[in-house]
Amino acid sequence: MAARKPVPRTASSVCPCGRRAYQECCGPAHDGKPAADPEALMRSRFSAFALDKADYVLRTWHPQTRPESVENDPGLRWTRLEVLECGGGGVFDAEGTVEFRAHYRDHGTPGVMEENSRFVRHDGQWVYWGPLR
Numbered sequence: 001m002a003a004r005k006p007v008p009r010t011a012s013s014v015c016p017c018g019r020r021a022y023q024e025c026c027g028p029a030h031d032g033k034p035a036a037d038p039e040a041l042m043r044s045r046f047s048a049f050a051l052d053k054a055d056y057v058l059r060t061w062h063p064q065t066r067p068e069s070v071e072n073d074p075g076l077r078w079t080r081l082e083v084l085e086c087g088g089g090g091v092f093d094a095e096g097t098v099e100f101r102a103h104y105r106d107h108g109t110p111g112v113m114e115e116n117s118r119f120v121r122h123d124g125q126w127v128y129w130g131p132l133r
Contacts, residue, residue, distance in 0.1 A: 016050035017043035038089035038096035038119035050078040062127045075107040
């Protein structure tokens with residue numbers, strides 16, 4: 001099966017995370033602007049998965065917990081994000097959490113991934129650490 005090609009985004013396209021237009025939401029993060037807080041990073045990472053931007057996913061993963069690579073599955077399509085709760089992640093915080101539900105279709109079959117993720121500051125920027133245990 002051939003790899004799915006990313007959908008081109010325009011300034012008015014709705015962001016995959018569902019919040020606003022892509023260029024006002026996750027687009028700037030994908031272009032290199034640091035995320036303001038853990039929720040913004042979570043949303044931009046979801047959008048990166050949805051748009052097959054594995055390089056962004058890896059770049060925003062803490063080096064101590066980051067895998068060597070992230071492979072996109074052409075049969076998996078991320079369809080909707082629900083942010084359930086956020087904790088910490090303020091201007092003076094070193095850590096924050098985001099609890100979310102990520103909806104997807106795996107070869108046409110719907111599914112949901114739930115996680116309470118931990119985010120930390122690394123070199124002055126928010127990065128994904130991993131799921132809370």
